[in-house]
Amino acid sequence: MYDVIIIGAGVTGAAIARELSRYKVDACVLEKDEDVCCGTSKANSAIIHAGFDAAHGTLMAKMNVAGNLMMDQLVKDLDIPFRKNGSLVVCLSEDDRPKLEELYERGIANGVKELKLLTKDEVLEMEPNLSESIVGALYAPTAGIICPFNFTVAMAENAYQNGIQFSFNTEVTDIIKFEEGYFVKTNQKEFRTRYIVNAAGVYADKIHNMVSNKKIKIVPRRGDYLILDKDVGSLVDKTIFTVPGKMGKGVLVSPTVHGNLIVGPTAIDIEDKEATSTTKEGLDDVIKKASMIVKDLPLRYVITSFAGLRAHEVGHEFIIGEAEDSKGFIDAAGIESPGLTSAPAIGVMVADVLKEKMGLALKENFIAHRKGILNPKELSLEEQKKLIREKPEYGTVICRCETVTEGEIIDAIHRPLGAKSLDGVKRRTRAGMGRCQSGFCSPKVMEILARELGASMLDITKSGGASTIVVKRTK
């Protein structure tokens, strides 16, 4: 019998697991996919928001500002790629200027520091590639860009180091209350636990409604994105939003922390919680809107497109805390934007709830630091030479577009909660994420995976399940 079962190994589940791992507790994270960071957390804008967007007084606003403030320390402790590049909300017509001022006021009320309203000239001096039709902007220096994959992986790894268990390919099918806690039925086996944390993303309503009579509804809100080549990654330096509308923050143009350019998203409410397919209309819409923000969007540099699903709760608010009618069932539901930013704060909040209820005591030997995958590119020439002498696998470049070595891939596979698939390797090391989109390196990464995991090439998948890559030997 576990003390706590956390359902979902996205950024929210990982953050909760990490915070909970500070305490003496027997906990396990159940994840329906083969890896951490497989749902909403893997397909979003990868932005650490400043916190002026959510309405004052909401949990969203509070978690956003608190999460943002935690980021500097967290990325240092857990070795996560992050850059505080700042954001601009640009205003494209005089009519929208009051909205900009409203955002400014709201930001101040929410406790966002260093906000500043800029004139057109100031904006264009800061970002010369923006459209001439901009009339002004709200500048938030505290906003940043992050690697959402390694953000989630890092927190999960650290939680694991500190004793939290993880069970992958484990889909919760039913939850039944009993006197001391809950039976959690899954496609694998039945788990028993005293407490449950629901961090199931777009499925958080399904999980919640298995237990509670106060039903909630999460609507998957799809967003299509484009990623552009690093050659044009510095088109803008800051994250550029437009004045938000009813369906979200509108289309943004931003550098990624790894130097690409990201453009998107759309916002379409759908039914299917797995429907991450892009549409022509969606991609066209992204292009049209982004073209209003920047001059000459270099579309021939697009290297890939994808869609993500926001876990949009119909009341547009985070639902965090014990369900009213279900003792011991703690929700972390409706975590849509600014969910990535808020995750660390949500982690603390949920861990506090559990600490209070369960009377948890702190561990003496909590490990606060986690070291990421060694990236030889960040070493000096002399250090690189030494590394390759000691570990020659760092001398073999596997992914030529992103210069990822065999050493990094082997590390990604063998570290705690290591990669099991091409996508797992890709999200941890960037092998296959570059301009050729894994054309050259995928057969090599498959070979390394097969060798290191003692598996057959026939069993290697793109992302677990039935996503095998080759089907049989040739004749």
Next chain:
Amino acid sequence: METYEVIVIGGGPAGLAAAVSAREHGIDRVLILERDKELGGILNQCIHNGFGLQIFKEELTGPEYAKRFIDKVEELKIEYKLNTMVLNISEGKVVTAVNRDDGLFELQAKAVILAMGCRERSRGALNIPGYRPAGIFSAGTAQRLVNIENYMPGNEVVILGSGDIGLIMARRMTLEGAKVKVVAELLPYSGGLKRNIVQCLNDYDIPLKLSHTVVDIHGKERISGVTIARVDDKGKPIKSTEEYYSCDTLMLSVGLIPENELSREMGVDINPVTNGPRVNESLETSVEGVFACGNVLHVHDLVDYATLEAQNAGRNAAEYVNKYNDNSSKAVDGAEINIIAKNGIRYTVPEKININRMDESVIVRFRVTDIFKNAYVVVFLDGERIIRKKRLIMVPSEMEEIRLEKAKLAAHDQLRTVTIEVEKE
């Protein structure tokens, strides 16, 4: 720092021929740096025949063709390093590379020959909407899996794009027992060689649908099907022409992109049409002593032409080094004349000619923008037409060439530009 006279980046067909040619023109210290585990480049996975008709007057397979040059490299004791990735080339021609035996190292070159080849355009670059399941391969990746790793990527195949690799893979997959259901091509004409359409599609009753594209990809884990639609003359899908094809594999053969990341970083001027370096008659780029040949310069249809070009680059690099060693002036008198591609010509290689430096004649290779039947290739020296050659048919997928004579160029007083264009009948 160790010095070589000529460092060749890439040990594929272009790099091999360039290295051999540089050695044969008197250069002792030639080094080939190759990122893969063997020399030969992409030829190693091209196990079909049809190579060498121009150069050897016989039909060879890819590996056989490569072997002729690899044998020559061995025979001439040209040095090479395998599994070696070049990370950077400085403007001063210091080459930084890495491999597991030598670690990270730097070499000084007097001349550099760029022969890195090209990569395949990916699904992402095409913006095809839909899911992102397993089972989507660029044709070259599939070819590697089948011919080198000996694994089948799938059983039921749809191919988008009629580039040569896709056509070759249609036949290869069929011979391995897979069902190739259709080849869809966005353009109203094929992107591959005529002979490949006949030998790889027609002979196996594989339908080629021109003016068609993939408009949706289905399947969440492994691809389960694609939707194909007819497109209008602007390439936009036409509503209600959609057809569903179930498949477990989508192969893309939608174009090749020269891999010029190293070239760009060292400041080489790139032509946005070819995505390759701008070169003069000596195949020298905008950086002195840096030459380019093969698919890194512009995408070739036949390896034979890449070889011929590379031999030329190797010879010119040798000449450059010999002058460098003589310490004589590197500058040659006379201005460079621009070659302008116009009216039906997409690009030319080279783009500049120095009459004083050119051989008795120089071959200008080019591609046309559209299909032309019974048209003329015409060449103007400033306003004066000096060549008007009839071609029965010219298509964008087949490279064309025309020879310019030094005598004719030299005879033209104060020549400023050479213009090449297509003239319709």
